[in-house]
Amino acid sequence: MSKELADLIFPNITKTPEDYEKMYPKRDLLEGAMVTRFAPSPTGFIHIGSLFGANLDRRLADQTNGVCYLRIEDTDGKREIDDGINVIINGLKVFGIEFDEGAINETEEKGNYGPYIQSKRKDIYQCYAKSLIERGLAYPCFCSQEELDAIRERQEKMKVVPGYYGEFAVCRKLSEQQMMERVKNGEPYVIRLKSPGSMSRKIKFKDMIRGNIEFPENVQDIVLIKSDGLPTYHFAHAVDDHLMRTTHVIRGEEWVSSIPLHVQLFQVLGFEMPQYIHTPTIMKEDEGSKRKISKRKDPEAAASYYKDNGIPKEAVIDYLMNILNSNFENWRKQNPHAPLSEFKVDPHKISSSGALLDLVKLSDVSKNTIATFTAEKIYNEGLEWAKEFDTELAELMEKHKDFTINILNIERTGTKVRKDIAKWSDLRENLAYLYDEVFYEKPVEYEWQSITDKETIHQILEEYLKVYDENDDKDTWFNKMKDVAEKFGYAREVKEYKANPESYKGHVGDISTVIRVALTGRRNTPDLYEILKNLGKERIEKRFVVVG
Numbered sequence: 001m002s003k004e005l006a007d008l009i010f011p012n013i014t015k016t017p018e019d020y021e022k023m024y025p026k027r028d029l030l031e032g033a034m035v036t037r038f039a040p041s042p043t044g045f046i047h048i049g050s051l052f053g054a055n056l057d058r059r060l061a062d063q064t065n066g067v068c069y070l071r072i073e074d075t076d077g078k079r080e081i082d083d084g085i086n087v088i089i090n091g092l093k094v095f096g097i098e099f100d101e102g103a104i105n106e107t108e109e110k111g112n113y114g115p116y117i118q119s120k121r122k123d124i125y126q127c128y129a130k131s132l133i134e135r136g137l138a139y140p141c142f143c144s145q146e147e148l149d150a151i152r153e154r155q156e157k158m159k160v161v162p163g164y165y166g167e168f169a170v171c172r173k174l175s176e177q178q179m180m181e182r183v184k185n186g187e188p189y190v191i192r193l194k195s196p197g198s199m200s201r202k203i204k205f206k207d208m209i210r211g212n213i214e215f216p217e218n219v220q221d222i223v224l225i226k227s228d229g230l231p232t233y234h235f236a237h238a239v240d241d242h243l244m245r246t247t248h249v250i251r252g253e254e255w256v257s258s259i260p261l262h263v264q265l266f267q268v269l270g271f272e273m274p275q276y277i278h279t280p281t282i283m284k285e286d287e288g289s290k291r292k293i294s295k296r297k298d299p300e301a302a303a304s305y306y307k308d309n310g311i312p313k314e315a316v317i318d319y320l321m322n323i324l325n326s327n328f329e330n331w332r333k334q335n336p337h338a339p340l341s342e343f344k345v346d347p348h349k350i351s352s353s354g355a356l357l358d359l360v361k362l363s364d365v366s367k368n369t370i371a372t373f374t375a376e377k378i379y380n381e382g383l384e385w386a387k388e389f390d391t392e393l394a395e396l397m398e399k400h401k402d403f404t405i406n407i408l409n410i411e412r413t414g415t416k417v418r419k420d421i422a423k424w425s426d427l428r429e430n431l432a433y434l435y436d437e438v439f440y441e442k443p444v445e446y447e448w449q450s451i452t453d454k455e456t457i458h459q460i461l462e463e464y465l466k467v468y469d470e471n472d473d474k475d476t477w478f479n480k481m482k483d484v485a486e487k488f489g490y491a492r493e494v495k496e497y498k499a500n501p502e503s504y505k506g507h508v509g510d511i512s513t514v515i516r517v518a519l520t521g522r523r524n525t526p527d528l529y530e531i532l533k534n535l536g537k538e539r540i541e542k543r544f545v546v547v548g
């Protein structure tokens with residue numbers, strides 16, 4: 001009888017679950033290899049929490065020689081946008097995350113476990129739904145929205161758990177004859193699970209980061225197939241993660257409460273359960289308390305925010321790794337240049353409580369990350385960013401390419417590496433004053449320090465020009481600076497000055513500050529010797545003249 005109902009509902013479904021089991025056999029992978037998946041809805045937006053999850057998917061597959069695939073969950077038509085798949089693929093590529101299998105653009109895909117776009121898997125879901133109907137584990141439900149609302153109202157009045165179950169599951173009680181008649185009459189319907197659960201029984205579940213959790217069994221006759229023939233998230237999750245042979249489902253903690261239902265679905269479908277890692281929600285500190293980061297209120301909720309603000313992908317990923325595993329930070333300190341693949345993520349070490357997104361900390365991480373880059377990489381990536389977000393800077397960087405790279409190369413290696421760039425937008429602050437086009441654009445505001453008397457400044461600059469030679473090595477150069485200091489009554493060494501402060505007007509540092517400020521307007525710059533050398537004598541003289 002149930003077979004008759006199943007055939008009536010799904011006349012075109014001719015394959016059986018066994019056929020699909022054969023089509024998508026267990027993957028031939030080494031023991032311990034993890035098969036993970038990133039399963040977004042194509043909403044045109046990548047949330048920072050999704051990037052966090054996708055990074056974890058990728059890392060775990062990589063470190064176990066497994067597979068990480070991309071599945072597009074587009075069964076909820078109203079939330080999708082046209083270019084949604086490309087937005088996801090390109091948005092993750094920016095962070096160096098790519099997939100072994102799955103959609104590669106709006107129309108193509110790769111891998112043997114597809115289709116990887118849920119809307120193209122209708123037949124597969126319907127085949128499993130058909131089999132459940134045949135086995136008396138699913139049924140059509142004809143309740144209209146109004147009827148469902150009325151049930152909910154009754155439940156509210158009775159103060160009982162809402163939902164479609166027990167005495168409230170009206171269509172569950174229809175005879176198969178009645179069901180068939182209503183289908184034949186053309187009434188719209190959904191397919192519901194005939195839940196075998198009991199509220200008095202409990203299930204035990206083990207999450208890899210949350211440990212053992214106990215829940216009451218699911219009793220809800222949830223919708224498996226909607227009236228448009230497409231599956232709900234829950235049903236698609238069970239069918240897809242089984243057939244695509246996912247070993248580890250990594251998803252947001254908002255799904256933990258659905259676990260009893262998912263355990264039951266895997267049971268009735270006869271599937272082996274994968275392992276689960278429910279990742280913590282990304283939080284932010286707001287006026288002293290923590291709250292969920294919000295797509296509407298917080299620009300940093302979007303993964304694209306980081307690229308647009310010029311934070312390199314390596315820094316963002318390193319930062320997410322910090323949130324993920326508390327021992328990552330230490331590892332990174334010891335291995336600043338090592339590829340991420342050398343760090344082994346331990347899923348058990350992931351914190352299960354809200355992960356705090358701290359932009360100040362990210363900025364720190366980013367400074368350290370950029371400090372490991374070569375001047376060429378900084379130039380190339382900075383230029384790429386500037387072309388989009390600071391075109392004036394981009395033009396200057398291109399026009400003065402070698403000069404810019406040389407400047408960026410100052411203090412780039414050795415024990416004291418510069419850490420003055422946290423994001424590409426900082427390049428303006430770092431470079432602009434060295435380009436004559438910007439320096440002479442408007443009157444310079446000089447940040448003179450201890451020596452502020454214009455006459456003295458002139459004399460020092462004049463004397464300095466007499467002795468400065470571009471070909472001097474650093475020691476000779478510094479000795480000449482000391483000579484100038486001495487000439488003006490300043491100590492050659494800071495410690496000489498400190499020992500006898502009354503014998504000097506100041507020390508060599510006061511003199512070099514005059515040179516630095518006259519040259520750049522500012523008190524802080526990278527190594528002065530290098531700056532002078534890169535500007536060259538002619539430009540130095542010209543800059544000294546405008547001090548006025």
Ligand code: GLU
Binds near residue numbers: 038039237252
């Ligand atoms: N499409 C689901 C979401 O965007 C995916 C959850 C999962 O990874 O299973 O929330």
